[in-house]
Amino acid sequence: ENIFDRSRMAPKTPIKNEPIDLSKQKGCTPERNPITPVKIIDRPQPDPWTPTANLKMLVSAASPDMRDREKKKELFRPIENSEQSDTPDSLQYDIIDDTTVDEFEKQRPSRKQKSLGLLCQKFLARYPNYPLSTEKTTISLDEVASVLGVERRRIYDIVNVLESLHLVSRVAKNQYCWHGRHNLSQTLKMLQEAGELQYGELMTFQHKEQDLEYKFGERKKETIPHSQDRPLLDFSEPDCSSASANSRKDKSLRIMSQKFVMLFLVSKTKIVTLDIAAKILIEETQDTVDHSKFKTKVRRLYDIANVLTSLGLIKKVHVTEERGRKPAFKWIGPVEFSGKTDELRGHSPTSDSLPGTERGDCTQYQICATGKQRFTRHASFNGAQPCEGTRRKVSSEPNSPHQERQDEYCSKMINLAAVCRQKIEEDTRWVARNSSITSPFSLLPVPGDSDFCVNPLPQAVFPVVQAEVPSLSLPIGISSQAPYPSMPAASKTENGKATLVPNQPFLCFPSSSLFMLYGGLQENNLSETLPTAGDKGNGNAEAQAAIPPALCQKRSSHKCTSPSSPADDEEPALKKQTMEQSDLPLSLVVPKKPFESPKAESTPGSGCPSAVHLETYRLDLASRAAPEAASKESSDCQEQEKRSQNTDPDEPPPGNEHISKENANQPFQPQYLYVQPTTGLSNFNFLFSANQAPGAISLASNQLPSLSVPCVMVPSAALASFPLVCSPSFTSPLSPVPDGSFSAAASVNFSMSSMASTTPVFISSTAMVTPKVSPAPSVDLQQPAHPALHLSPVLTRSCSAVKLDSPVCVGHPVTLLKLQQPSSTPLTPKSIRPAHHEAFFKTPGSLGDPVAWKKNEGNQTRNASSVQRRLEISGTSPD
DNA sequence: CACTCCCGCCAATTA
DNA sequence: TAATTGGCGGGAGTG
Numbered sequence: 001e002n003i004f005d006r007s008r009m010a011p012k013t014p015i016k017n018e019p020i021d022l023s024k025q026k027g028c029t030p031e032r033n034p035i036t037p038v039k040i041i042d043r044p045q046p047d048p049w050t051p052t053a054n055l056k057m058l059v060s061a062a063s064p065d066m067r068d069r070e071k072k073k074e075l076f077r078p079i080e081n082s083e084q085s086d087t088p089d090s091l092q093y094d095i096i097d098d099t100t101v102d103e104f105e106k107q108r109p110s111r112k113q114k115s116l117g118l119l120c121q122k123f124l125a126r127y128p129n130y131p132l133s134t135e136k137t138t139i140s141l142d143e144v145a146s147v148l149g150v151e152r153r154r155i156y157d158i159v160n161v162l163e164s165l166h167l168v169s170r171v172a173k174n175q176y177c178w179h180g181r182h183n184l185s186q187t188l189k190m191l192q193e194a195g196e197l198q199y200g201e202l203m204t205f206q207h208k209e210q211d212l213e214y215k216f217g218e219r220k221k222e223t224i225p226h227s228q229d230r231p232l233l234d235f236s237e238p239d240c241s242s243a244s245a246n247s248r249k250d251k252s253l254r255i256m257s258q259k260f261v262m263l264f265l266v267s268k269t270k271i272v273t274l275d276i277a278a279k280i281l282i283e284e285t286q287d288t289v290d291h292s293k294f295k296t297k298v299r300r301l302y303d304i305a306n307v308l309t310s311l312g313l314i315k316k317v318h319v320t321e322e323r324g325r326k327p328a329f330k331w332i333g334p335v336e337f338s339g340k341t342d343e344l345r346g347h348s349p350t351s352d353s354l355p356g357t358e359r360g361d362c363t364q365y366q367i368c369a370t371g372k373q374r375f376t377r378h379a380s381f382n383g384a385q386p387c388e389g390t391r392r393k394v395s396s397e398p399n400s401p402h403q404e405r406q407d408e409y410c411s412k413m414i415n416l417a418a419v420c421r422q423k424i425e426e427d428t429r430w431v432a433r434n435s436s437i438t439s440p441f442s443l444l445p446v447p448g449d450s451d452f453c454v455n456p457l458p459q460a461v462f463p464v465v466q467a468e469v470p471s472l473s474l475p476i477g478i479s480s481q482a483p484y485p486s487m488p489a490a491s492k493t494e495n496g497k498a499t500l501v502p503n504q505p506f507l508c509f510p511s512s513s514l515f516m517l518y519g520g521l522q523e524n525n526l527s528e529t530l531p532t533a534g535d536k537g538n539g540n541a542e543a544q545a546a547i548p549p550a551l552c553q554k555r556s557s558h559k560c561t562s563p564s565s566p567a568d569d570e571e572p573a574l575k576k577q578t579m580e581q582s583d584l585p586l587s588l589v590v591p592k593k594p595f596e597s598p599k600a601e602s603t604p605g606s607g608c609p610s611a612v613h614l615e616t617y618r619l620d621l622a623s624r625a626a627p628e629a630a631s632k633e634s635s636d637c638q639e640q641e642k643r644s645q646n647t648d649p650d651e652p653p654p655g656n657e658h659i660s661k662e663n664a665n666q667p668f669q670p671q672y673l674y675v676q677p678t679t680g681l682s683n684f685n686f687l688f689s690a691n692q693a694p695g696a697i698s699l700a701s702n703q704l705p706s707l708s709v710p711c712v713m714v715p716s717a718a719l720a721s722f723p724l725v726c727s728p729s730f731t732s733p734l735s736p737v738p739d740g741s742f743s744a745a746a747s748v749n750f751s752m753s754s755m756a757s758t759t760p761v762f763i764s765s766t767a768m769v770t771p772k773v774s775p776a777p778s779v780d781l782q783q784p785a786h787p788a789l790h791l792s793p794v795l796t797r798s799c800s801a802v803k804l805d806s807p808v809c810v811g812h813p814v815t816l817l818k819l820q821q822p823s824s825t826p827l828t829p830k831s832i833r834p835a836h837h838e839a840f841f842k843t844p845g846s847l848g849d850p851v852a853w854k855k856n857e858g859n860q861t862r863n864a865s866s867v868q869r870r871l872e873i874s875g876t877s878p879d
Numbered sequence: 880c881a882c883t884c885c886c887g888c889c890a891a892t893t894a
Numbered sequence: 895t896a897a898t899t900g901g902c903g904g905g906a907g908t909g
Contacts, residue, residue, distance in 0.1 A: 110907080110908095111883085111884080111885070111906080111907050111908075112907090112908085114884095114885065114886095115883090115884075115885080116884075116885080117884095141898090151887080152899085153886080153887070153899085153900075154885085154886085156898090156899060156900055157900085160899090160900075173893075173894070173897080173898065173899095174898075252900080252901085253900070253901080292902095295903075296901085296902060296903060298882095298883090298884095299883085299884060299885095299902080299903075300901085300902085302882090302883060302884050303884070303885095306883095306884080324881095327882070327883085
C-alpha cells in the first residue's frame with residue numbers, strides 16, 4: 001500500500017513556497033533550527049471563512065498533484081472504501097474513474113474525505129513503513145499540515161496516536177521524527193504486556209511507591225532496550241503523579257491510544273467494542289459513567305480508531321447483541337510478537353514457578369468473590385496478583401489506613417470489572433454469534449444456587465476436558481475443546497470429563513486438563529454485606545471469571561517464568577493460542593503480575609497479602625456468620641472436613657468423579673475445582689470452590705451471572721508436598737455445621753506423583769474426599785524430599801497457619817492448607833500479618849525460605865509434573 | 880435516530 | 895508572552 005502511495009506521492013513537489021521538503025530530510029538534525037517556519041507562509045490566512053475554503057486552498061496550494069483527480073481518488077478512496085477492501089488494490093483505485101472525480105472535486109469535500117482516517121493515510125503515505133535505519137526522517141508539522149491541507153490540530157491527532165505506537169517521536173517543537181514500523185511489534189508487545197498487567201490487575205494503581213516505580217523501571221528496562229521508544233508505556237505509572245501532572249497527561253490521546261491498543265492485545269477475541277473501551281478508559285471509578293464524559297471518550301476513541309485503522313491495525317466491525325449492534329473494532333494487526341522483546345522478564349528462576357495464570361485467575365476470582373469487602377479484594381488482589389503497585393501499597397499500608405486508596409482501587413476495580421463483564425458478555429455473544437462455540441459466559445443466569453461454570457482453558461494450551469454441568473445450570477465453558485455432553489443429573493465419571501457428582505460436592509476432572517471454575521460466592525452474605533460492591537463485585541467476578549486461563553498462563557509464562565523455566569518453551573505456544581483464539585470469549589483483563597506472586601506470597605514470614613485477605617475475608621464472613629474470626633478459620637476448616645467426611649460416604653468411590661447436582665441445590669456446600677497445572681502452570685494448582693451460594697451470583701444488571709469464585713491457588717509443588725485441605729465452607733451461616741463442629745478435616749494431598757495427569761482430581765468443597773481418590777495413589781502425605789510439613793495431622797489449626805504461610809493465594813474463604821515450611825507451629829493469621837508485608841514484597845529472590853522451597857518444588861513439580869500428581873485424600877482429621 | 884467524528888475554542892504547556 | 899499542544903464537546907454529516 002505504502003509503496004504504491006509513495007510512488008504516487010513521491011513525485012509531489014513540496015509545497016509551493018516551501019523552501020525545503022522537510023519531511024524528507026534525513027537525519028533529524030539537519031536543519032536544526034526547529035523553526036516553526038513555514039507555517040504561515042504558504043498559507044495565506046486570509047480566509048477565516050469556511051474551513052472548507054481553507055482546505056481547498058490548501059489542497060490546491062499543496063501541490064499540483066493534489067489537484068489531480070486521480071490523486072485525490074487515490075487518497076480518498078482507499079480509506080473510504082477500506083471496509084470493502086481491506087487489501088486495497090491499487091488498480092482499483094486507478095481504475096476508478098475520473099468521471100466522478102470532477103464532481104468530486106467540485107463539490108466540497110465530503111466529510112469522509114476529510115476524515116481523520118483518510119488524512120492519516122495520506123500522512124502515512126508520505127513516509128516509508130520501514131525507513132532505512134540510517135536515515136531519520138523528520139516530520140514538520142507545519143509542512144505536513146499544509147501539504148495535507150488541514151489544520152495542525154488534526155495533525156496532532158494523528159501524530160499523537162502514532163507516537164503512542166512509537167512510529168514517530170517528537171524531537172522538537174513542530175518536529176517529529178519518523179521511525180516507521182520497525183519497532184511496532186516491539187511496541188505492541190510491550191503494550192500487550194503492560195495491558196495484561198494493567199488490566200489484568202486492573203489496577204495498576206498507582207501508588208507510586210518506590211517499589212512500584214522500581215519495578216516498573218526495571219521491567220521496562222528489561223523489556224526495552226531503547227530509551228526512546230518507551231515513553232508511552234509509562235502511562236501506567238503516571239497515576240502516581242500528582243494530579244496536576246496527570247490532568248492533562250492522563251487524558252492524553254497518546255495514552256488513550258495505548259490503552260486502547262492494549263485492550264485489543266489483551267482481549268482474547270481481539271474485538272473491542274467502543275463503548276466498553278470507553279468505559280474502561282474512563283478511569284473513573286464510578287460505575288455509572290458520566291454520560292458526557294463517555295461521549296467525549298467515544299469521540300476520542302473514534303479519532304484513535306481512525307488512525308489505527310489507517311495503520312492497518314484494526315478494522316471496524318460490529319458486535320451484535322441483543323440490544324442491537326454495537327460498534328466495535330477488531331484487531332487485525334500482528335498478534336504475536338515473538339520478536340525482539342520477548343525476553344521476558346522472568347526475574348529469577350524462582351519466579352517462574354509462579355503461575356501467572358493462577359495468579360490471574362485467582363485474582364479475578366477473588367475479586368469477584370468478595371464483592372463485599374474492599375479489603376478483601378485488595379488483599380486478594382495483592383495476594384493473588386503480584387502487582388507491584390498493589391502490593392506495595394498494601395504492604396506499606398497494611399489494611400485500613402489507606403482506605404481511600406483502597407476505595408479508589410476498589411472502585412476502579414469494580415468499574416473495570418463491570419466493563420469487563422460487559423465486554424465479556426458482548427464478546428460472548430459475539431463469539432456465539434460468529435462461532436458456533438458456546439461461550440461459557442453465555443450461561444448467564446444461573447439459577448440461584450449453583451452457579452458455577454467450568455471453563456476449560458483454551459484447548460491448545462491445555463488439554464482440557466470440559467465439563468458441563470447442566471445440572472448446575474452452569475454454562476459450560478466450551479472454550480475450545482470438544483464440549484462434553486452435559487451430564488444431566490447423573491454424574492459421569494469419564495476420564496476427560498469433569499463431572500459433578502450428584503450429591504457429591506466434588507468435581508472431578510481428568511487430571512490432565514485444566515479447568516477454570518467459576519463459582520458464585522458461597523455466601524450470600526457477602527453480597528449483602530457489601531451492597532455497593534455486590535453488583536459490581538459480581539460484575540468483577542464475571543469479568544474476571546471470564547478471563548481465560550490461557551491468558552493467565554500465558555502471562556505467567558511470560559513474566560513469571562524465568563527464561564530457564566520450563567514454561568518458557570511453552571510460552572509462545574500458549575500465547576499464541578491465546579492470541580489466536582478469537583472465538584473465545586474475550587477476557588479483557590488478564591492479571592499479570594507474575595513476578596512475585598506466589599513466592600512472595602508464599603513467603604513464610606511475611607504475611608502474605610493473601611493471608612491478610614483471608615483474614616479480612618474471614619472477618620467478614622465471621623461478622624455475618626459467626627464472630628470468631630480467629631477460631632473461625634480453623635473451625636471452618638474443620639467444619640468442612642467434617643462435612644466432607646460426612647458426605648463422603650455418599651460420595652462415589654474415589655475413582656469416580658461425579659458431581660452432584662445436588663450441589664447446586666445445596667447452596668452452601670462448597671465445591672472446589674482443582675485445576676491441574678499444565679506444563680506452563682505446573683507450579684500452581686487452583687482450587688475453586690464449586691459451590692456458590694445462590695445469592696452469590698447476581699445476574700442482576702447483566703445477564704451474565706456474576707460469579708464469585710472462591711479460589712485458592714496453590715503451587716502445585718506445594719500441593720504435592722503438602723496435604724491440602726479443602727477448606728470448609730465458611731460460607732453461609734446456614735451451614736449446617738457451625739463453627740464448633742469440625743470433625744475431620746479432609747486433607748487432600750496432592751502429590752505430584754500421585755496426581756497423575758490421568759488421575760482425576762477431586763475437589764471437594766464441603767465434602768470430604770476421604771476415600772482414596774485413586775486407588776493407586778499411595779497416600780503419602782509428604783514427599784520425602786520436601787521440607788514442607790504436612791499439616792494433615794493438624795488440619796484444624798493448620799488451616800489458619802497454612803493460609804498465611806502458604807504460597808497459596810486465597811481468593812476466597814476457601815481454606816487451603818498447605819504447609820510449606822516445616823514450621824511446626826502454625827501461625828495464626830493474626831500473628832503473621834504484621835510481619836509479612838515486607839517480606840512479601842520483596843523480590844522473589846529475596847525470599848529465602850520460600851524460594852528454596854519453591855525451587856524444590858519447582859523441580860519436583862517439573863519432574864513430577866511429567867509424572868503426575870495425585871490427589872490423596874486422607875481422612876486424617878487434625879487434632 | 881444513532882453513529883461518526885470534524886472542527887475549532889481555548890486551556891495547558893513550551894519555548 | 896507567544897506559540898505549540900492538545901482536551902474537549904458542539905453539532906454536522908451519514909446511514
